[in-house]
Amino acid sequence: MTPTPAFFISFYTLRDLFDNLIQSLGFGASFGWMAGLLAGISISFLIINVMVMSTAFYTWFERRMIGRFQVRRGPNRNGPFGILQPFADVLKLIMKEDTIPDAADKPVFTLAPIALLAPTLMIMIVIPFGTYASDQAFLSNLNIGILFIVGVTSVNSIAIFMAGWGSRNKYAILGSMRGAAMLISYEIPMALGITSVLLLSGSLAMTQIVQSQSIWFILVMPMGFFVFMAASTAEMSRTPFDQIEAESELGSGYNTEYSGIKFAVLFLAEFMAPIVTAAVVTTLFLGGSQGFDFLPGGIWFAIKMFVLIFLLLWVRSTWPRLRIDQIMGFAWKILFGLGLFNIFLVAVEFMVAVELGHTKDDGSLTTEYMLIMAAVNWMVTIIAFVILANFVGKKKYHRPEPTASPLANMGIGGD
Amino acid sequence: MYGLGLFKGLGITMKNLVSPSRQFNIVQYPNRRASPFDLAKVDNQNPISFIATHPIKTLRSLLGLETLVDRMPQHANFRGEEFAWYDRRCTGCASCAKYCPLGIIKIVTGTSGVNQQEGQSYDIDVFDIDIGRCMFCGLCVEACPYDALHMGSGFEEGKYRRSDLVINVDQLKAAEKKPSTWFRPQLTDRGHDPIKGSTADWDQVGRHEKPSLEDQGERWAKR
Numbered sequence: 215m216t217p218t219p220a221f222f223i224s225f226y227t228l229r230d231l232f233d234n235l236i237q238s239l240g241f242g243a244s245f246g247w248m249a250g251l252l253a254g255i256s257i258s259f260l261i262i263n264v265m266v267m268s269t270a271f272y273t274w275f276e277r278r279m280i281g282r283f284q285v286r287r288g289p290n291r292n293g294p295f296g297i298l299q300p301f302a303d304v305l306k307l308i309m310k311e312d313t314i315p316d317a318a319d320k321p322v323f324t325l326a327p328i329a330l331l332a333p334t335l336m337i338m339i340v341i342p343f344g345t346y347a348s349d350q351a352f353l354s355n356l357n358i359g360i361l362f363i364v365g366v367t368s369v370n371s372i373a374i375f376m377a378g379w380g381s382r383n384k385y386a387i388l389g390s391m392r393g394a395a396m397l398i399s400y401e402i403p404m405a406l407g408i409t410s411v412l413l414l415s416g417s418l419a420m421t422q423i424v425q426s427q428s429i430w431f432i433l434v435m436p437m438g439f440f441v442f443m444a445a446s447t448a449e450m451s452r453t454p455f456d457q458i459e460a461e462s463e464l465g466s467g468y469n470t471e472y473s474g475i476k477f478a479v480l481f482l483a484e485f486m487a488p489i490v491t492a493a494v495v496t497t498l499f500l501g502g503s504q505g506f507d508f509l510p511g512g513i514w515f516a517i518k519m520f521v522l523i524f525l526l527l528w529v530r531s532t533w534p535r536l537r538i539d540q541i542m543g544f545a546w547k548i549l550f551g552l553g554l555f556n557i558f559l560v561a562v563e564f565m566v567a568v569e570l571g572h573t574k575d576d577g578s579l580t581t582e583y584m585l586i587m588a589a590v591n592w593m594v595t596i597i598a599f600v601i602l603a604n605f606v607g608k609k610k611y612h613r614p615e616p617t618a619s620p621l622a623n624m625g626i627g628g629d
Numbered sequence: 630m631y632g633l634g635l636f637k638g639l640g641i642t643m644k645n646l647v648s649p650s651r652q653f654n655i656v657q658y659p660n661r662r663a664s665p666f667d668l669a670k671v672d673n674q675n676p677i678s679f680i681a682t683h684p685i686k687t688l689r690s691l692l693g694l695e696t697l698v699d700r701m702p703q704h705a706n707f708r709g710e711e712f713a714w715y716d717r718r719c720t721g722c723a724s725c726a727k728y729c730p731l732g733i734i735k736i737v738t739g740t741s742g743v744n745q746q747e748g749q750s751y752d753i754d755v756f757d758i759d760i761g762r763c764m765f766c767g768l769c770v771e772a773c774p775y776d777a778l779h780m781g782s783g784f785e786e787g788k789y790r791r792s793d794l795v796i797n798v799d800q801l802k803a804a805e806k807k808p809s810t811w812f813r814p815q816l817t818d819r820g821h822d823p824i825k826g827s828t829a830d831w832d833q834v835g836r837h838e839k840p841s842l843e844d845q846g847e848r849w850a851k852r
Contacts, residue, residue, distance in 0.1 A: 285654070604630070
């Protein structure tokens with residue numbers, strides 16, 4: 215469909231390049247590992263630097279946009295439109311003293327930022343940025359791509375707990391305890407949302423998931439999209455669900471004791487999460503790099519990512535923070551149920567499709583049947599949300615009657 | 630239908646983003662980015678000739694590199710920090726010190742040595758106001774029977790030591806006389822505006838204008 219670009223920076227192209235270089239320099243065929251090593255190092259260098267730079271500009275963009283959403287100006291002093299603000303921030307953080315509390319568990323305290331940043335970066339290696347006809351991801355086309363993502367993101371909760379536990383601070387430990395509870399809870403709805411995608415795609419490989427989306431999965435199963443988006447917003451602990459940090463309650467939560475370059479790395483990981491999440495959601499639900507022919511697939515991918523990031527920003531700048539019990543209730547009572555219901559719905563429809571013979575040769579569904587599914591699922595989703603909203607909204611929260619303090623009547627009737 | 634409030638909130642923030650009229654109320658402090666029009670207004674030129682004569686400045690301001698210092702818009706009745714005290718009106722009665730709820734005004738008076746028999750006013754030796762503990766209620770201003778003490782109009786009085794926050798009599802005498810119009814309707818009537826920077830002399834701030842000689846002769850006993 216979309217034309218394959220002549221050159222796409224991936225592990226395999228780079229390895230071939232280095233292999234040719236090594237051969238031409240006169241090394242034998244036994245030095246093939248060197249080509250792989252060089253290619254791996256250079257592609258990692260590339261990914262890390264691109265992600266760090268894009269995160270830097272993303273922080274600027276987020277602060278500017280949230281400023282406008284909330285009738286403020288964002289950073290507007292350093293450089294035109296404040297575009298140099300992230301560099302000023304990083305410079306300040308690097309020059310600050312890197313303090314470690316006396317009572318801190320030093321190795322754990324030091325390793326926590328790395329443990330938080332590394333998984334976020336590792337997700338990027340399986341995202342298929344290239345055109346979907348050519349099966350290209352940055353580093354590798356893992357056949358268990360989405361499972362890899364689920365496994366790697368689970369490290370986040372450990373990292374946050376390490377940060378809180380290692381710094382021996384009551385606010386930090388409170389934030390990280392909340393974080394552990396919340397992140398583990400929200401992994402279940404996230405996995406349920408992914409499972410419904412896997413039912414239709416029939417494969418764990420990210421490229422295969424993109425290829426199976428002849429109709430985008432956001433149209434086929436809006437409920438699954440909602441569940442996955444809500445869960446992943448909670449996973450990256452942004453504002454409706456930012457009990458981990460909760461600046462107004464916990465004094466910045468798990469990163470209370472951090473300063474200097476360690477804090478910069480924590481900050482980097484935290485702001486890289488929306489970009490990575492947007493990339494994953496684009497792959498799973500928005501058809502990855504699918505698009506019209508006049509632009510290459512990578513550009514379509516970037517546009518979809520940008521729309522998702524904007525959506526996340528919009529939600530972040532608008533809705534207030536929920537209480538921790540409300541967050542946990544939302545995960546277990548609502549998202550869990552919706553996710554299971556969505557899987558049930560998709561599975562039944564898939565079985566009906568198999569019975570009626572609406573499948574292609576490779577086991578995926580035909581486009582016509584997907585359209586029918588989309589119509590049915592949208593109606594079911596809207597009805598389910600209306601019922602749920604009424605069910606949840608009708609519940610009356612009784613405020614306890616205020617009782618007079620015994621101190622209020624001191625001296626009258628007292629002893 | 631429950632749950633629509635969430636989307637109403639999203640609509641409000643989206644309206645903030647897209648409608649330019651919502652962004653006009655933003656006040657930047659202590660300085661703000663200047664557009665070429667603002668710079669032209671500062672230079673007393675019309676914008677077109679300013680852009681023609683200062684292309685580099687125009688370009689810099691379009692890139693957001695030019696700033697203008699701007700005072701915050703505030704009311705003339707604002708109870709600020711720099712007290713305006715008129716020592717020629719002050720008799721040293723210490724009403725302000727007695728009325729101060731926090732007891733942070735300290736007044737020590739001595740006889741001036743001129744016209745003692747006629748009841749000439751006291752000299753103020755010490756007049757300390759500890760604005761580090763002041764809550765700017767303005768009761769001292771209300772208490773003053775001779776309209777000698779006024780609230781000021783400033784608010785940028787950050788200091789590095791608490792002891793620097795005590796205003797003594799020399800500072801009060803030397804301070805710029807920009808009285809706030811709070812509890813002084815006569816200043817409001819005259820259109821006095823401390824924010825625009827107008828100062829007031831000692832004979833303008835009282836409850837009466839300075840009486841003419843005839844009025845004085847009628848009102849006061851001939852000695």
